[in-house]
Amino acid sequence: MTKLKYASLFIALAPTFSALAEEGGEQIVVTANRVETPVSKVGLSVSIITADDIARFQTPGITELLRSVPGLTATRSGGLGTLSSVFVRGASSDHTVALIDGVKINDPSSTAGGFDFGRLMTGNIERVEVVRGPQSVLWGSQAIGGVVNIITRQAKGGKPSAALQGEVGARDTVNLIANAALQTGPLSISGGASWLRSDGISAFSEARGGKEKDGTKEYGANLNLGVAFTDALELDLRGWLSHSRTELDGYASTFPYGFTDAPNYNRTREAIGYAGLNWNGLDGRWRNRIGYAVTKVLRDDYDPTATPVRQGDSMGRNERIEAQSGFDIARGWSIIAGAEREWSRFTQSNDFGFGASTNKGRATLTSFYGQLTATPLAGLTVNAGARHDDHNNFGGHTTFAANAAYTPNAGDTVIRASYGEGFKVPSLYQLRSQYGNLALQPESAKSWDVAVVQKGLDGRAHIGITWFRRKTHNLINFVNCIAPNNPSALCDYPGGFSAFSFDGYYENIGKTVSEGIEAELKLRPVDGLALAMNYSHVKPQDKATGLDLLRRPRDKAYASLDYNWSFGMSTGASISLVGDSADIDDNGKRVQNDGHATVDIRASYPIGHHAELYARIENLFDTRYETVFNYGQPGRAATAGIRLKL
Template identity: 50%
Template sequence: MRLLSLFLLTAAVPAMPAWAAADPGDSAQSTAALSDATQSGDQIVVTAGRTVQPLSEVGQSITIIDAKTIRTQQAVTPLELLRQVPGVSIAQNGGIGTTASVFIRGADSDQTVALIDGVKINDPSTPAGGFDFGSLLIGNIDRIEVLRGPSSVLWGSQAMGGVVNLITRQPTDHLAVNASAEGGSFGTAHGIANVSDKIGPLSASIGGGYFRTDGISAFDGGTERDGDKNYGANASFNLALTDAISIDLRGYYSHSRTDIDGFPPPNFVLADDAEYQVSRELIGYAGLNAALFDGHFRNRIGFSYTDTKTQDFDPTSDVELTFLGKGRNARIDYQGSVDIAPGIQATFGAEHEHSRFLAISSFDFPASPPPNHADIDSGYAQIVATPIKGLTLTGGARYDHHSRFGGKTSFAGSGVYSPNGGATTFRASYTEGFKVPSLYQLFSNYGNLALRPERSKGWDAGVTQKALDGRFEASATYFRRTSRNLIDFVSCFVAVPAPQCTDNAAGGFYDNIDRARSQGVEVTVALKPVDAFRVSASYTYLDARNLSAGAEGLRLARRPDNSITLNADYDWAFGLSTGATVTHVSGSWNDVGNTQRLQGYVLTGLRASYPIGRNLEVYGRIDNLFDVHYETATGYGQPGRAAYGGVRFSY
């Protein structure tokens, strides 16, 4: 809290004169900034610098999935879109609703910060403190920003691989209604609705959604279908007290019930069974925004709260509730942004985070250990400067103090330069990331209070070229990241057990024993020869290897070497829109020892939509057109050919 008090005192000091006022809603968590982003297409971002920032001034690698893309591709889950992002791969234990991981540039899924409207939603009750993307639906998500590379200077712990920011529909200045309903294969039904408006000083956006499917068997060789039911709600309010002061209130709720397959007796191998999982997630945010000195000094103080609960049930077990996990995060933070001089802007802030968890497995019942907790106090600062036309330089630092192991300092710097007004752009960045040990790794039966933070250092460099009056754009980026102090489980049931295994009743513990390196190339091409026709492609080469003792040179699990995505869309003169997506993912290894091979696959999808009047649109799609059989995790199935159709209403 000392850091927070220091920055709050700083906020009271008058800002230096500036010459270019900015939007009072400058913070990446303010409703005004989120609204600007959702309406901008690919012109501005809010994740890279935690402020509203033109994409042309960002030196790090970032991909924007805007509302038009989400609508065009008829996506139901973010995973469908994230697998198309350069440098990103996914793995899932079955169909929709089952556990899913997102790997950015080879980093573990638990080393990715997940945000909803700028609020961190990683779950402290999971073993490594990550976020499960499996139960997340697109619903009323209107935009996704994917920041690639270590990003802990601004986003703190876990941002070793990157950041995924999911932005929901924001309030509008006029009445807007959006709704859709669809159905199709596997007994699937899906509906969402959202309404937004402004009445006097109050702007609001409220929505909800429901999804159900009979699904497929999570076990690839099974016959029993594993279904999913999910419902959720989103709300965002902004109250303008004056032209310079406003209050934001936001909430997000999700509840799901997913059938899963496990390892039933007597064989204890993956097979059909009656297990299911119930998950609930609640996110709340309240913030006060104040713009001083004609908008040159922008301030935000906010409080965010996340509450997750996961329960696993096995009706055939003597103990039906086989797992209970509860995780809570409470965070208070201040962020300021000031125009120091022409072309120079500083962003700074402080955070205090309190995390708690409770995790009990069937082995622990009926015992009920108390929740355990930890605190992190953080302070950060970043300066963005444009010394000459076309050149933007960014540098920043962060300090974090963890209540269990002490302090950690991170640094980052980047630059972007265009000598010809944006036709050619050069980008480069050096960034650092860290991840504190999860509460489970510290306090569970396998916990180790001597754990140190995981660390990563990364850099990338690339060039983007535009031609044909912006109708052609190509980019290429090389990246490299090294990680150390990675936390892994050490079993005491080995030939040479560790000294810590003496009197270790749990049979193992967590320790900082691993190292890794990832490097590769990302290439994207976009072409729009005529207004009605758009084609884009992305390619990633990834070399992700284990550098740990005894496993040097082995490939990291579930990280494919090559991935390619091709999208093509055409708008016909009579109103019909058609499109196709082809995705190729090469083979990879399912396990650390590189003994279980995951075969590569190619997926093809078709889509079409047709307007009926001004407000209605009918649409349909076919996923996995050629009914390809594939796995992203050994033993777990993925959906075959499927067809869906629906109707959209917008006003």
């Protein structure tokens, strides 16, 4: 790790490319304040991945795309389509709120209620906004690490548009994408569909004996419909669905029961729906929205060698009614307030041949929030807000947040500071499964960060550095009653269990501290050349033991260089360096996932005004590494494709 750490520190002084605003313009972010806000007026740490970035990087999956974001690391249990977790500033993966077009998509049937980013592809995505740090005042439960908002392609003014994309690559991978959009009169409609298949790699690391390939097939579709009844009243309808079948490796169902090339596979169906009305009054000064959102996830697990073959199934469903109102009090002063009511439920059945078991449960959460935005003096924007949530199990919880951004020179220099609180309600599994504990309290966090951003060279240079610290309390951990240090299998069970737990239970026992720095440098020294960098040093530790949290490396650097040639070709290269991380092996012993470096190269060439050929090589030097113990990652892979725009 020593060489890698020094290399990361060196690259922190060199430039790469990420989302750079157009020269002379300024990026707008929605996720930070739930309203459109110029980045220079946001006191939070925000990263934006634009449609141009998505096209240039050419990555098929969201997980690979998010590697370019400072302070964010990801793990994946095998190849494309397998379970992928995102860690923001060292927070747990279930401490990240995932949104599609502003609708929460976290899975209420998963063990901790988090979202699996592994099945989410980039084909129908126009933009990704990442807000780092606790954001529970505006986004509620789970927003301890941050928020990832995935925004699909939208209809824009002008003539109809359509796009087709197809690519083929290593491991018999095929990826097909189609999009279309139309805006005419009061009607705006946009939608897309994608289909992907790949033979994949062995999820069980080849370095540990894995040989059998674990493939994936999935398709997805989305549709957005808007109807403007008047200039002030609009209907907003959105839908998104995804179906996947992914092969997995795991523990054998027969002796010797070790981790192996298992024939297991998983089927997952996900659907999101949203219906809302938007109304504006007082010449646009008063903005109102009322909406209903539903998220449903169905998962089935199979083992063809076992009896029964279908080992388990689960269903998670969230329904949410929300109302939000924003009012411009005076120039530079505004307020936003909202109320939400959420109903969640899950059902989970398992049958490993020893008799079937079923877990089920439901919960309700009622929330009220408000935030004031003020400009007390020129160049200074301040936001302050509070939220109160009431859960039918643990009762009430209140969070606060405040942030400020100051620029003395119209955005060339920006000084940011923020204080934020976050919380996460116990998942339905943690409350209502056979290991559940109805006495659980919400996990909570308090965090602050400060940042300085400087632009120069007429907007061609951008440098920034952020320092942050977060404390998290009441972490929910599993207490193992048959661990080696407790051979009698006796536990002091607390009251409030939904069912008797024969080998363990969930309890609030954890406290963690995460602190570090994030540095970014973006340059456009000449027209056509874009360079930038980001480097993160994050130290996430368990306060009780002083040990680093699992699967969260301290050091990460991402670098990229892109150049547009005078004859139309675009070329680029990226390097990702990730430091060592701790993990546990099959026996519960702490082990180390070694740091790694991967290099990707890419090129594209336009053919006329409506077509573009492109190609890439991922993991150019065929680096072999693991981000999760036992699970391998893809080696070198070449891909070629074509994009058509109509």
